[in-house]
Amino acid sequence: MAVRDGGKRTRFACLETARCMVAITVSAITVAVVVMVTIAALRPADSFSLSVVNGMDSSIPWLSKVNSSSSLDADAATNNTTMQRAAEKVNLTFALRAYNPSGRKDIRFSNFTVRVTDMPYFPSFAKMRDIAAFPVPAPFTLKRQGAHKLWSKFSLSDAGTLSYVAHTYGAQGTFKAMVLVNASIGSGSGSGTPASNNVTVTYYCWPVLVGWTAFADSPDGGVTCTPRKELSVDVDSLLPRSAPAPAAVYSRR
Known part of the structure; x- marks a missing residue:
């Protein structure tokens, strides 16, 4: 469906929104991958x-x-x-x-x-x-x-x-x-x-x-x-x- 935008006719305005959403999704995935790779690189093993x-x-x-010895007197046995x-x-x-x-x-x-x-x-x-x-x-x-x-x-x-x-x-x-x-x-x-x-x-x-x-x-x-x-x-x-x-x-x- 065509709509007017500042006097101009634009077909399928929803495409602009879709492109924006795709760009956001790709950016989020990229950030997630970078974070995962960074974590993996920082792990010691x-x-x-x-x-x-x-x-x-x-x-x-x-x-x-331990052997110990004692003598009561000189004549006594040890x-x-x-x-x-x-x-x-x-x-x-x-x-x-x-x-x-x-x-x-x-x-x-x-x-x-x-x-x-x-x-x-x-x-x-x-x-x-x-x-x-x-x-x-x-x-x-x-x-x-x-x-x-x-x-x-x-x-x-x-x-x-x-x-x-x-x-x-x-x-x-x-x-x-x-x-x-x-x-x-x-x-x-x-x-x-x-x-x-x-x-x-x-x-x-x-x-x-x-x-x-x-x-x-x-x-x-x-x-x-x-x-x-x-x-x-x-x-x-x-x-x-x-x-x-x-x-x-x-x-x-």
């Missing part, structure tokens, strides 16, 4: 998985035997008594497996810190107690659709912690713990490409067996870790407030 394998195995008992006390040092093995399912990007890991917390009332989070915390200075690049195993040994020598474990779980006891893994990650598009968009992530792994039988009793597939954003419970609010005892890493690969 696609999803990846972490798991603790073989628990935290110890080759040294929590309690050590009495030998075997006593047990908390070990002065216990070495534990820690292995973390990372997997990157992405086919687009490599992931650069650095600045690892690990925190081990006893869960005496597992599966409850009640009355958790810190056992140790240690850094793992072993950065690595997780290739796209690849896996990497981070292995280290650490030495625990805090007297209070060793006494607690020894008297709570016995000489060769194994207990369930939560392992918190903090790491700085960044993404790269290929080999040799510097990591970009570094962020810090926290993963929670439980129940991880710690102690004498940890290696033998741990599940074959390891313990899968959960990222903070996927937790259904505010675990951070239930963790001990005191700083965990530091442990020394003496071997890694």
